[in-house]
Amino acid sequence: DIVMTQSPLSLPVTPGEPASISCRSSQSLLHSNGDSYLDWYLQKPGQSPQLLIYLASNRASGVPDRFSGSGSGTNFTLNISRVEAEDVGVYYCMQALESLFTFGGGTKVEIK
Amino acid sequence: QVQLVQSGAEVKKPGSSVKVSCKASGGTFSSYAMNWVRQAPGQGLEWMGGIIPMFESVNYAQKFQGRVTITADESTSTAYMEVSSLRSEDTAVYYCARSQWELPWGMDVWGQGTTVTVSS
Numbered sequence: 001d002i003v004m005t006q007s008p009l010s011l012p013v014t015p016g017e018p019a020s021i022s023c024r025s026s027q028s029l030l031h032s033n034g035d036s037y038l039d040w041y042l043q044k045p046g047q048s049p050q051l052l053i054y055l056a057s058n059r060a061s062g063v064p065d066r067f068s069g070s071g072s073g074t075n076f077t078l079n080i081s082r083v084e085a086e087d088v089g090v091y092y093c094m095q096a097l098e099s100l101f102t103f104g105g106g107t108k109v110e111i112k
Numbered sequence: 113q114v115q116l117v118q119s120g121a122e123v124k125k126p127g128s129s130v131k132v133s134c135k136a137s138g139g140t141f142s143s144y145a146m147n148w149v150r151q152a153p154g155q156g157l158e159w160m161g162g163i164i165p166m167f168e169s170v171n172y173a174q175k176f177q178g179r180v181t182i183t184a185d186e187s188t189s190t191a192y193m194e195v196s197s198l199r200s201e202d203t204a205v206y207y208c209a210r211s212q213w214e215l216p217w218g219m220d221v222w223g224q225g226t227t228v229t230v231s232s
Contacts, residue, residue, distance in 0.1 A: 001174065031216075039218040041157070048207055048225055049149075049157060054218035061220070092157055096216050099171045101147070101159040 002027050002095045004104035012112045013087075019080040021107045023093035028073045029056075036072045037097035043106075044089040052091075053078065085111060114139035116208050116223035123229045124198050131194040132226045134208030139221075141189035142166040145213040148182060148193045150204040151225075160206075163191060164213045198230045 003026040013019045029036045040053035051060040053069035056076055066081040080087060088111055093104040119133040134146065147162040161172035165184035172180060176195075184191045195202055206226045209219035 035216070037216050041219075043157070048222040049209075049219075050222065051218040051220045055216060058217075060218060090156070094157075094159070096211075096218070099162075100173055101162075102173075103149075103157045103159060106156040 001100060002029075002098060002102050004093055004095055004102055006091075006093060006104035006107050008107060009105070010108045010110070012110055013080075013083045014112050015085055016082050019083050019087075019109065021078045021091050021093075021109075023071075023076040023078070023104050025074045025076075025095055027097075029076075029095050029097045030073050031097060036076070037095060038069075038071070038076050039094045039096055040067075040069055040078045041092045041094065041103075042087075042089050043092065044086075047089075049092065054096075083109075083111075114210070114221050116210060116221055118206075118208060118223040118226045121227040121229070123231065126199055126230055126232055128198050129194060129196040130198060130228050131192055132206050132208075132228070134191045134193070134223050136189040136191075136210070139210075141184075142186050143212075144210045146182075146184060146191040147209045147211055147219055148180075148191075149207045149209055149219075151207070152201070152204040155204075160193070162211070165191070166213070195228075198228075200230050202228065203230045204228060 036056040038056045041049040043049040057069045090106045148160040181194045208223040210221040
């Protein structure tokens with residue numbers, strides 16, 4: 001199985017400031033079509049997870065443009081350009097290259 | 113607007129089984145894959161397996177192979193996930209989540225979650 005590793009585990013942020021979360025995979029997520037099969041999800045407190053980013057850099061429908069994803073192969077980053085209070089929660093990356101999906105351990109974002 | 117509505121909370125004895133349902137409304141059920149993800153208390157997300165109803169094709173994470181059964185009923189647009197031989201470690205919230213089987217565009221619609229408590 002592909003192992004996904006996120007850092008940091010916890011990220012205190014100041015509203016209005018940028019934030020960045022890293023995700024690494026044990027194997028390359030680069031498909032032969034040139035896309036990296038990496039998703040990002042946010043689970044807000046008490047809610048179901050929601051899709052933020054698919055194929056490493058494509059924002060899902062309705063996701064604010066302050067969220068962006070980058071990276072390819074085995075190294076990926078989720079960036080929030082200016083954190084808002086509603087962005088708190090746990091962020092997860094997930095590989096979708098193999099039919100057996102695997103999630104990272106999560107990064108908890110909280111307001112300082 | 114596609115919605116996934118899951119069955120209600122369950123309390124089960126160790127060694128028994130539980131079957132959770134996930135009914136889709138507002139979309140074309142057979143055109144999508146349905147995934148099951150669980151979250152133990154205070155823990156992260158864990159993909160359990162998924163089904164493509166159109167092909168009756170099912171994949172399971174190795175950890176759940178043999179103890180979890182995922183099925184789907186196209187006539188009612190409902191997916192099911194059954195866990196047998198329950199143990200305390202299976203206490204968790206179980207989510208269903210839709211994804212496109214042809215295109216890797218993520219799990220874009222999630223159910224509200226079903227809490228399963230395993231306790232003697």
